[in-house]
Amino acid sequence: MVTVEDREIAVSNPDKILFPDISMTKWEWILHMTRLAPYLLPYCRGRFLTTIRYPDGVEGDFFYQKNAPSHTPDWIQTADAGSIRYILLQDTPTLIWLANLACLEFHPSFDYAEQPGYPPEIVFDLDPSVEGFDRVMETALYTREVLQKMGLDGWVKTSGATGLQVYVPIRSGYTFEDTRRISRLIAEYLTSRYPRLITVERSVSQRGDKVYFDYLQHWRGKSLIAPYSTRARRNAPVSTPLIWEELKPGLSPEQFTPEEVHRRLARLGDPFAPLYDPNHRYDLTDILNFIKQES
Structure with a gap:
């Protein structure tokens, strides 16, 4: 039994x-x-919150958990969405209770339970089709160039696996339909500008060696690995926020082990901290008006 913020957890x-x-x-x-x-x-x-549980460790069987288990303590907050009663990861006791269940990955939704359908950011998921990280980094840097030309900017993190993910914080009030219009515009531009590097082809067998620019994952009812969630993979790599200048040859997502991430946080702090600043969010009105005029 341990006590975490006055909560006793077995x-x-x-x-x-x-x-x-x-x-x-x-x-x-x-x-x-x-x-x-x-x-x-x-x-x-x-x-x-969706978690992935590995009761016998990463080499054993696993399952996705969306519904809060029947034995969930009363002090853990939950929220209903359709027929699912989701856990809300609000505090450290909840996190430790989930860790004891061998929840090794944490995948939060793109929107909030109190404001479903209105995401606080646009997210792009960049996945390689072949081994190697350089092409993914190149794609992420081109993505940032496009964002900056549009008067936006993004923050980048490793997926903890083989890819990168780019986050653009936005003002409240925009729907998933709004963000999809903008993400599609960016995806179409990048694939036309860099056809040998980037693709939006969903079928893995049809991608060749191109980087998959996944803008479709960002949608209601879907989720993505959280910043600082460990992945259930060899060496327990962590989905780690980066500084853009780190995207250069030699970088590997596998280098961000738990101990390395702790050292990194002590040295650099959290590069994703600006995402949580309510005064640091982008207005999409002009971009949406431009898309409407062009359609």
């Missing part, structure tokens, strides 16, 4: 190995998540 099988390649036990995993809580929680609060 920890089962603390010596169970969750990440065998680095011999990380459940207890070590819980300590890791406790240290990351101040950086993981700001993005997750108020959003519908």
